[in-house]
Amino acid sequence: MSKVGYLGPKGTFTHQAVHALFDQHEFLSYRTIPECLDAVEKGEIDVGVVPLENTIEGTVHLTIDYLIHHVDLPIVAEADLPIEQHLLVPHSFDGDLSKVEAIYSHSHAVAQCHQFIHHQCERAEVEYSTSTGEAARMVNEKGGNIAAIGNRQAAEEYGLKVLRENIHDYPNNHTRFAVVQKGSEPIEMRELREVNRKTTISVTLPSDYAGALHQVLSAFSWRRMNLSKIESRPMKTGLGNYFFIIDVDQPYDGVLFPGVQAELQALGCDLKVLGTYPCFHLATASSKEATTD
Amino acid sequence: MSKVGYLGPKGTFTHQAVHALFDQHEFLSYRTIPECLDAVEKGEIDVGVVPLENTIEGTVHLTIDYLIHHVDLPIVAEADLPIEQHLLVPHSFDGDLSKVEAIYSHSHAVAQCHQFIHHQCERAEVEYSTSTGEAARMVNEKGGNIAAIGNRQAAEEYGLKVLRENIHDYPNNHTRFAVVQKGSEPIEMRELREVNRKTTISVTLPSDYAGALHQVLSAFSWRRMNLSKIESRPMKTGLGNYFFIIDVDQPYDGVLFPGVQAELQALGCDLKVLGTYPCFHLATASSKEATTD
Numbered sequence: 001m002s003k004v005g006y007l008g009p010k011g012t013f014t015h016q017a018v019h020a021l022f023d024q025h026e027f028l029s030y031r032t033i034p035e036c037l038d039a040v041e042k043g044e045i046d047v048g049v050v051p052l053e054n055t056i057e058g059t060v061h062l063t064i065d066y067l068i069h070h071v072d073l074p075i076v077a078e079a080d081l082p083i084e085q086h087l088l089v090p091h092s093f094d095g096d097l098s099k100v101e102a103i104y105s106h107s108h109a110v111a112q113c114h115q116f117i118h119h120q121c122e123r124a125e126v127e128y129s130t131s132t133g134e135a136a137r138m139v140n141e142k143g144g145n146i147a148a149i150g151n152r153q154a155a156e157e158y159g160l161k162v163l164r165e166n167i168h169d170y171p172n173n174h175t176r177f178a179v180v181q182k183g184s185e186p187i188e189m190r191e192l193r194e195v196n197r198k199t200t201i202s203v204t205l206p207s208d209y210a211g212a213l214h215q216v217l218s219a220f221s222w223r224r225m226n227l228s229k230i231e232s233r234p235m236k237t238g239l240g241n242y243f244f245i246i247d248v249d250q251p252y253d254g255v256l257f258p259g260v261q262a263e264l265q266a267l268g269c270d271l272k273v274l275g276t277y278p279c280f281h282l283a284t285a286s287s288k289e290a291t292t293d
Numbered sequence: 294m295s296k297v298g299y300l301g302p303k304g305t306f307t308h309q310a311v312h313a314l315f316d317q318h319e320f321l322s323y324r325t326i327p328e329c330l331d332a333v334e335k336g337e338i339d340v341g342v343v344p345l346e347n348t349i350e351g352t353v354h355l356t357i358d359y360l361i362h363h364v365d366l367p368i369v370a371e372a373d374l375p376i377e378q379h380l381l382v383p384h385s386f387d388g389d390l391s392k393v394e395a396i397y398s399h400s401h402a403v404a405q406c407h408q409f410i411h412h413q414c415e416r417a418e419v420e421y422s423t424s425t426g427e428a429a430r431m432v433n434e435k436g437g438n439i440a441a442i443g444n445r446q447a448a449e450e451y452g453l454k455v456l457r458e459n460i461h462d463y464p465n466n467h468t469r470f471a472v473v474q475k476g477s478e479p480i481e482m483r484e485l486r487e488v489n490r491k492t493t494i495s496v497t498l499p500s501d502y503a504g505a506l507h508q509v510l511s512a513f514s515w516r517r518m519n520l521s522k523i524e525s526r527p528m529k530t531g532l533g534n535y536f537f538i539i540d541v542d543q544p545y546d547g548v549l550f551p552g553v554q555a556e557l558q559a560l561g562c563d564l565k566v567l568g569t570y571p572c573f574h575l576a577t578a579s580s581k582e583a584t585t586d
Contacts, residue, residue: 031419032400034407054354061347062404065463107325107423111355114327126324130400130421170358174527213523214507214514221507228535230506231524234467242521 001025002046002187005036011133011154017081017177018049019153020282023190033062034070040182041071047187052078053176061233063178064245067274068202075200075275077179077189081282085113085168088136088148088160095145097164100124104135105149113149116167136160152284179277192280197251198228199276204243206268213244219263220248223256245274252276294318295339295480298329304426304447310374310470311342312446313575316483326355327363333475334364340480345371346469354526356471357538360567361495368493368568370472370482374575378406378461381429381441381453388438390457393417397428398442406442409460429453445577473568485573490544491521492569497536499561506537512556513541516549538567545569 004022007014008029018027030036033050040048050063067073089100102125103110103117109132110117117126124147129135132150136158139148147163148154155162181187205212213232220227229247250256252273261271297315300307301322311320323329326343333341343356360366382393395418396403396410402425403410410419417440422428425443429451432441440456441447448455474480498505506525513520522540543549545566554564 031421032404032407034404038407038411062401069463108355111325111327114325114331118331128324128423130423170362172527211514211517211519213520214510217507217510221504224504226504227506227525229525232520232522234465 003028003044004047004049004187005030005039005045006049007031007033007036007051009131009133011136011150011157012131013081013083013151013175014049014051014177015133016151016153016284017079017175017282020081021049021077021079021179021189021192021280022187024188034066037063037066037071037073037180040073040180043182046183047076047179047181048073049079049177049179051175052178054083054174064202064233064274067178067180068272073180073182075178075277076181077277078198078279079177079179079282080174080195080279081177082284083112083168083173083175084151084166084284085109085132085149086152086155086162087164087167088139088150088155089146089163090140090143091159091161092143093145093147093161093163097121098123099145100147100163101144102127102146103149104129104138104146106130106132106135109135109149112168112170112173115169120164120167133157178275180275192282194278195281196249196279197277198279199248199250199252199257200274201246201248202243202272202274203246203264204270206270215267216244216264216269219260220246223259225250225256225260296321296337297340297342297480298323298332298338299342300324300326300329300344302424302426304429304443304450305424306374306376306444306468307342307344307470308426309444309446309577310372310468310575313374314342314370314372314472314482314485314573315480317481327359330356330359330364330366330473333366333473336475339476339478340369340472340474341366342372342470342472344468345471347376347467357495357526357567360471360473361565366473366475368471368570369474370570371491371572372470372472372575373467373488373572374470375577376405376461376466376468377444377459377577378402378425378442379445379448379455380457380460381432381443381448382439382456383432383436384452384454385436386438386440386454386456390414391416392438393440393456394437395420395439396442397422397431397439399423399425399428402428402442405461405463405466408462413457413460426450471568472570485575487571488574489542489572490570491572492541492543492545492550493567494539494541495536495565495567496539496557497563499563508560509537509557509562512553513539516552518543518549518553 135148136154428441429447433451
């Protein structure tokens with residue numbers, strides 16, 4: 001049995017991703033991304049699961065920054081989870097939407113359900129909480145004609161029922177999570193279908209000039225290596241200096257990647273491979289491809 | 294006098310940016326990015342100020358998504374604010390760091406000050422709040438040997454003093470804010486030095502193929518148009534379809550930009566200009582380039 005750390009608390013989307021990825025392990029909740037990654041680095045836990053992109057619970061730039069600047073942990077897997085927000089109420093609640101007097105949730109979840117709240121629950125007061133899990137806990141504790149916005153796992157964790165499913169404004173909202181580990185011993189995961197393999201690298205440019213990025217991308221383009229993500233980010237060392245996070249849609253190999261690296265280093269770029277890993281699409285409890293207990 | 298809306302509450306970094314940008318206006322706080330942008334769209338307020346990148350208070354993807362999908366509001370200015378986190382205590386507090394028993398803040402602010410808390414305040418309990426402004430309000434209300442993490446404006450707003458300055462782990466942490474408005478009537482701003490002018494456009498690719506992005510960037514590169522930011526983002530319509538947000542380091546003109554647009558449209562791309570606008574670097578109260586009253 002291994003120790004799996006994640007960005008908590010219970011009932012959050014990271015918690016949901018962890019349960020979709022891992023089965024028979026010990027799960028430990030951390031309150032911030034750095035705390036979770038530090039715990040992996042120190043060997044207190046075997047793997048860590050933290051959001052990489054588009055989450056509602058963390059500043060996601062922080063994950064990449066921490067992996068580049070503070071810890072030396074490769075990404076060993078990526079998990080993509082649909083973000084489904086439901087309206088959760090106490091079991092004693094027996095009315096319809098018009099009875100909801102207050103809605104509790106994290107401000108980002110509230111923002112994601114803005115159209116729904118605006119059109120369907122216009123009279124409900126909105127109360128902010130520090131996470132979607134915490135909102136569900138509070139609604140269970142207080143009771144009455146109040147609701148939380150959160151996922152199905154939050155409902156189960158805190159004894160609430162789903163009054164209305166999928167109340168988020170955008171139908172295809174996903175969050176990507178990174179699984180990182182220190183040792184090379186594989187940690188047992190649930191049997192999930194591998195969608196593809198990716199390699200994530202960071203590229204720092206020697207200086208900022210017109211066409212620099214175009215030149216960097218040429219190294220991938222003429223090799224027909226497809227990029228599934230590119231993002232420029234200011235360096236922590238000051239304004240105006242940039243680095244790039246690039247996801248390449250293939251595993252690290254002994255020919256193409258070393259060729260790219262040699263070319264970019266010749267241009268004065270600094271490269272770091274953050275990981276080469278399988279990607280999994282997680283299903284939510286309702287879509288039955290994976291269970292979230 | 295115009296009405297300026299911003300992502301609140303008081304004492305947050307967006308609030309700080311608003312006061313550095315505008316002087317004699319009426320300020321209205323909104324609780325989510327969509328609420329603020331809707332208010333501009335409906336004409337309830339004249340301008341809105343919302344975070345664009347790297348903020349600790351909002352899901353920033355939401356701003357761009359909302360500008361693309363929900364409202365038709367050009368970005369008319371960009372403001373870049375250094376994020377300085379301070380440790381704030383009640384005026385009655387008369388000890389040193391070792392006396393701090395609890396620290397209140399938003400989880401993202403706590404994460405940004407992770408090294409400081411870990412090494413300097415190891416015994417302090419961390420309590421989470423929904424914003425840095427709310428943390429300052431709570432510390433003022435409760436009193437005692439407790440502290441909030443937040444900015445100088447939060448200290449002034451809620452009657453706290455700064456016990457320790459600049460406790461954030463990374464020295465050059467900035468947040469970019471967008472100023473949007475509906476009408477074309479210019480809103481009076483403070484006199485600020487314009488750093489440069491930029492144009493933000495979104496480009497949607499007709500299909501996902503190796504080298505597509507490289508081809509898109511060629512249109513800018515051979516015209517020697519410098520890009521200061523590029524970010525690929527999945528489309529809301531499904532996984533695997535991407536669009537790009539591109540910041541070009543020059544104002545929209547009658548020759549180069551129409552040329553780029555014509556070329557990219559010939560490739561089947563869909564383009565939208567989100568704004569062409571001046572950029573300002575805001576200073577914090579301590580650095581004296583602008584006051585935040």
